[in-house]
Amino acid sequence: MSLKSFKPYTKSTRGTVLVDRSNLWKGKPFKPLTAANNSSKGRNNLGRITSRNHGGGHKHKYRIIDFYRRKFDSIGEIERIEYDPNRSCYIMLVKFEDGEKFYYLAPQNVKAGDKIRNGTNIEIKVGNCMPLQDIPAGIDIHNVELQPGAGGKIARSAGTSVSISGVDGAYSLIKMTSGEVRKVNSKCMATIGVLSNPDQKNIKIGKAGRSRWMGIRPHTRGVVKNPVDHPHGGGEGKSAGGRHPVSPTGQSAKGLKTRDNKRTDKFIIRRRKRKKK
Numbered sequence: 001m002s003l004k005s006f007k008p009y010t011k012s013t014r015g016t017v018l019v020d021r022s023n024l025w026k027g028k029p030f031k032p033l034t035a036a037n038n039s040s041k042g043r044n045n046l047g048r049i050t051s052r053n054h055g056g057g058h059k060h061k062y063r064i065i066d067f068y069r070r071k072f073d074s075i076g077e078i079e080r081i082e083y084d085p086n087r088s089c090y091i092m093l094v095k096f097e098d099g100e101k102f103y104y105l106a107p108q109n110v111k112a113g114d115k116i117r118n119g120t121n122i123e124i125k126v127g128n129c130m131p132l133q134d135i136p137a138g139i140d141i142h143n144v145e146l147q148p149g150a151g152g153k154i155a156r157s158a159g160t161s162v163s164i165s166g167v168d169g170a171y172s173l174i175k176m177t178s179g180e181v182r183k184v185n186s187k188c189m190a191t192i193g194v195l196s197n198p199d200q201k202n203i204k205i206g207k208a209g210r211s212r213w214m215g216i217r218p219h220t221r222g223v224v225k226n227p228v229d230h231p232h233g234g235g236e237g238k239s240a241g242g243r244h245p246v247s248p249t250g251q252s253a254k255g256l257k258t259r260d261n262k263r264t265d266k267f268i269i270r271r272r273k274r275k276k277k
Contacts, residue, residue: 003199016206019199025080029063030093033103037062037086039215052248057215060085066102067143067151069129069189072119074098078127080112081196088158089195105143105156107193118189126193132172133186137164142195144174145188152189159198171267179273222248 008014042054063084076094079101084091092106094116107126110116116127120134135141140161143152154174155162166173171183205211208218222232223239231246232239245253 003202012207012209014206015204016210017202017204019197019203021083023081024090025082025093029061029082030101030103033064033093033101034061035064041215053217053219054215055217056212058085058213062086063091063103065091066104067153067156068149069104069118069143069152069191071096071100071102074117076102076116076118078110078112078114078116081106081110087156088200089156089160089197105152105191106196107142107191108196108198109193110196124192127191129189129191131187132164132174132184132190135164135190135192137166139163139192140194141190141192144184144190146184148185148187148189152191155195158195158200161194173269176272179270180268181270183267183269 002020003017004020006013006016037060039055039057041056042049042051044050063082063086065084065087074096076096079093079095081090081092082103087105090106091103092110093101094104095101104116104127110127114127116125116129117123118129120131122128122130122134124135124139129143132141132144140163142155142161144154144162145151146153154176160177162174162176164172165175165181167186168183170186172186172188174182174184176182222230223235225233227234230248231243231250235242247253
């Protein structure tokens with residue numbers, strides 16, 4: 001895939017950069033593997049806004065992705081590579097020998113007609129899924145489980161991958177892109193390869209309307225609000241707020257550690273890298 005820019009006929013097209021998806025499947029998704037995707041518009045089950053500036057957006061169906069890869073001892077053929085509006089990477093429709101079909105996350109360098117497998121003691125090949133104990137150190141992997149049988153949780157967005165840096169007893173040491181090293185049970189499943197669509201990070205939206213298509217509403221800065229509405233509000237003319245940056249609820253917005261999960265602290269060998277100031 002490559003990026004495409006546009007002739008500057010308008011101010012918005014001058015700055016727009018999108019991903020060329022001409023090689024992807026152009027038809028509708030496989031209907032039995034789709035479901036309704038009703039937007040919450042940032043509201044919780046009580047109807048209260050818990051995630052601000054969400055709403056609207058284009059209507060689309062949810063593609064049911066198999067993050068578990070439990071279809072063992074059967075060879076699957078990739079039928080097509082598709083765009084998925086619900087995630088940044090592409091997905092692939094895989095048909096197995098018994099006729100059953102699944103949607104999987106699509107790694108780079110796979111194409112329609114390729115064969116893939118899930119299971120133990122299989123070939124180290126892009127698209128194959130196997131336990132961490134069967135994967136050599138240094139191989140790029142994605143869709144990694146944190147608990148055996150719980151489904152892939154790590155490295156699921158476009159262009160991402162992690163790697164195995166070593167073994168510690170019954171655990172594999174997984175090195176994240178952030179620099180964090182974490183212990184994961186070696187019986188957990190992972191898929192070989194780097195996920196597709198690495199150019200996602202280079203997209204330039206170009207105009208406010210495209211944000212609205214994605215369900216992103218306009219954001220009002222705190223410093224232009226009244227003190228009753230935001231901690232940064234008030235003041236005569238332009239004001240810096242008079243305090244360190246915080247959210248509307250008063251939580252620090254710069255550098256506050258929000259992780260609070262002592263139960264899994266023992267699995268983190270090395271914390272993620274800190275950004276240089």
